[in-house]
Amino acid sequence: MTPRRMLGGVLALAVVLGGGGCAARPEQAADLVVWHWMTDREEALQTLAARYQELTGVRVQFELYAPSDVYTQKIQAAAQTATLPDIYGVLGESRDFAGFVKGGHVRDLTASMLQQDGAWRHRFFERALAMSTFEPGNAYGVPSGIYGVPLDMMNIQLLYNKRLFRQAGLDPDRPPETWEELLALGDRLEAAGIQGLVSGWGEIWLIDCFASNYAWNVMGRDKVIATIQGRVQYTDPDWIRVFRLFAELREAGLLAQGVVTMVNKVAEQTFAMERAALAFNGSWCVNVYRGMNPNLEYGVLLPPRVSEAHPMMIWGGAGTSLVVNARSRHGGEAEQFLRWMTDKDQQVFLASTTLNLPATRQAVEEIPEVLAAFADDMDRSFHPSVLPVSEYPAVLEAFDKGIQSIITGELTPEEVGRQVQAAKERELKRESRRVAP
């Protein structure tokens, strides 16, 4: 082969490879593409997609990317390259969601929601829709409106194993109602050789969740907001009280060994296999436990309050919300599909097959009995995403890691308070050094 021919071959290959890289994205085989992270709902979603195609002829393709942190990376990368699918979900805080909206990646659904006297909007529980809504004058500078469609709801509570309670000589029909009664369980369970509380406190957000519940109970919503705004410090006695609760749990011997590095999947397995008497987990666990141990006998327990000053609140709200890509060429069809997904039949189907709390009012009347206990406390739920402000992620990390250190006995609540406040001040300083592009 002559050099000229070889060169020709090399260049041709380069053109083919380079051209391939620059080629326009091939036409999607499906009419609508949906990205999600919910392994437990994959089968049900595929079933609904098949039904929708049968009904309308529109082919919807659900693509699963799990676990959730991988999914988050996937949508971030896709947002940066403007290759998001027609429908997707945004995981994270309001700040993250706001970033997607401001980046032009999320379609404003307000007009559709409010059509026909707000028929679509009124299907939903307020708490479910709140997480997808930006109010006028919000702190993120996002135009007010409704940007997402909730498919289900969730809240996070304590769960207790009734059989292990009996084994420890406790009354399974009378779970602890006060913080002191909860702590007293430690000795009883230890004497019976049963592990206490398991939870995914290695995935720090669940610690944050437990602590936030008690922050609302100890100091109330306004003081929590004031702290986020920087008007109250994390060294405040109320925050120290919240941190001390974890020391009390440790001292009472109520925490399972290894809880500080435990991921929630392991915590779920441990509780489902009846190796721990208590778990702190979300309503999605009903489906998870059913898969792991259908004979598990357990009850739902609202975390006992420590203060009478404010009501006990629990993390909750929309479990899954999907958004329509503002750049999608099939935005209208995507909206239609999401509207169909929130019709009563589909919501009942999702609730009964995936055992998640439905997001719409009509469907909740027909949920399986086991979910009713979670649903009962939905009115007590709150979510940081619905607050007008959100804490810096670096501060949340210091907060959650600090609590881990309290649980291991390394740091005192006061030391953690000081560390978290120091992280807060660093972030405020960083914010101030930003220069507009």
Place this chain on the structure above:
Amino acid sequence: MKVAVPWRLRLREQVVSMGFVLPALSLFAMFSVYPFYLVAKLSVHDWDGISPEAFWVGFGNFLEVLTQDPVWWQSVWHATWITLLALTIQNGIALVLALAVNRDLRGGHFYRVVFYVPPVLSGIVVGLVWNWIYDGNFGILNHALRGLGLGHLARAWLSDPGTALTAVAAVHMWKGFGWGFVILLAGLQSIPPHLYEAAEIDGANAWERFRHITVPMMVPVFFLVSILTILGTMQIFEIIVATTQGGPGYHTEVPVTRIVATMLGQNRFGYACASGLVFGAILLAVSLVQVRVSRQIAFTQ
């Protein structure tokens, strides 16, 4: 006799040569130079990864990494500690096993395969398996300790601040010693046998043969293994993710977990890029020192 090559021919040759280099150069530019440029550009900005605007912060991110982030330096120390353990214990074990297998040991081929199994396993899988071994309540390790009458040592190895980092290091060493074993074994097998035979005739004992033949001949291999160990261990990530996620507290945080945490957990892409560049510079400096030292020693010998 020199013949002048016409300029047209020279130009054509150069164009042809460039044509051959171009594909490789394009790929290198696309997948190495351009990403590096983007990382460098992002490192002087504050960007959340999604918003259309990024804020210029100059060297602020670098200053923060170098002077205001104690967790970052803690994470560098953790990686250094694991590296020190790997350099000594992991490579020591690898050398002992390589020496053993290098002798005409019965079933030598079997051991070669067995010792090489851990490195080819996924770090995540290895981490999950060791989670069960280390489990505070139901783990095999505690069970064995209780069986040996050492129940007082039983603990949640990965959740105890006093043991978490070393426990993670042990997993890393278990997974990594096979690499060193294979390279060291190849090095041992490349030493000409007549050197040992001559030494034996001269009356050298086993230790003297090891000290005066094996060690000097293996110096370049030791350096290769050391540099691979340092670079591989400083970048430890999967095992941490599968075992402790950097906890309890910050006790098992390493530079790569910090970079990921700041990028994806805190949405600070610029800061993560600055951390990555600082970390890259540290690794480069370590490698340069090591190469220089190895040249010095090779020259001396």
